[in-house]
Amino acid sequence: MFTLPETNFNFGGDEYIYAEISRDMRVESNFKALAITAELRKRNIPGITDIASSNASYLVRYNPDIISARDLLDYLREIDLTKSNPKELNLSVRMVEIPIWYDDPVTREYSERFKDRHDSPDMTNFEYVMRMNGFKDKEAFIEKHSSTPYLITMVGFLPGTAWHFPLGIHPEEMIQAPKYASPRTNTPARSIGIGGAFNVIYPVNGPGSYQLVGMSAVPVVDHEKYLPELDSYFLARAGDIWKYRSIDESEYGRIRAAVEEGTYKYRMKNLELSPLEYAEKGHGYIHELTGDF
Incomplete structure (x- = not known):
């Protein structure tokens, strides 16, 4: 049976405790960070003012007038111990479909606009990632x-x-790409970027350095119209699984129209994710879990 990494704790000034599970990106470390931060929120410990889960670590902010650093550290070590047994880890997550128009005109335009910041200015970002x-x-x-x-x-x-990080894929088989040599000063909202093995969907226009390979037809943030089916202004939740679906220009236009009309419904389903089964079965387990989604 695989073992989860041991956590290292460090104080950050008078209000923070930083918990590092591993230095490198490991899916197992992320599972542990998600489980621990979920348990912290569930316990609602007085004095904790914020909890942030990261790729292979987490950060806790606290009020030292309400809880001492040493008492909080004891809490964290106790929870860390209970979440170090893979048999005890099960995560309730959602699987969400993201329709994507790959190699679209907008991201090709941005490839051209910022080619002077790219290692291969003669290619679009999409072509570059393919070649890499x-x-x-x-x-x-x-x-x-x-x-x-x-x-x-x-x-x-x-x-x-x-x-978001690929699941059930051996590192040598992951689609990866280096970032821009110098970041773009602008990136279109809803564009899909790849940097290292990570993917992002840029929520709004802004700077960025990931390689752009397509456009999401659906928003991942909505500041104007509350997304009632998601109970949030944001689509993403740490621990969720996103699955891309390739679409053409015609379907992209239909989905965008439905989004603007407020009639689009995200395709999603709830799942119980077992880190232990993932470690034992890998791609096979993910295939069983997601089925024909």
Whole structure:
């Protein structure tokens, strides 16, 4: 049976405790961070003012006038111990479908606009990522990228930004790409970016350095119209699984119209994710879990 990494705790000034589970990105470390932060929120410990889960760590902010650093550290160590047994870890997550128009005109335009900041200015970002991963056929690349489920490991930077990491894929088989040599000063909202093995969907226009490969037809943040089916202004939740679906220009237009009319419904389902089964079965378990979604 696999073991979860041991957590290292560090104080950050008078109000923070930083818990580092591992230095490198490991899905197992993220599972543990998600489980611990969920348990912390459930306990509602007086004095804790904020809890933030990251890729392989988490941060807790507290009020030292209400709870001492040492008492909080005792709480964290006790919870950490209970969440270090993979048999005890089960995560309630959602699987969400994201319809994507790959190699679209907008991201091609941005590739051209900021080519002076790119290591390969003669290519679009889409072509560059294909080349970096040994693909010569566009459809084969799209099939690989869209057939992989992605775990939301962290939410932050710009509000609604979700870093998602491929599940059930051996590291050598992951689609990966280096970031821009110098960041873009602008990136279109809803564009899909790849940096390292991580994917992001940019929630709003803003700077960015990930390679752009397509556009999401659906928003991941909505500041104007509350998203009632999600109970949030943001689509992403740490621990959720996103699955891309390739669409063409015509379907992209239909979905965008439904979004603007307020009639679009996200396709999603609730899942119980077992980190132990994931470690034992890998891709096979993810395939069983997601089925024909």
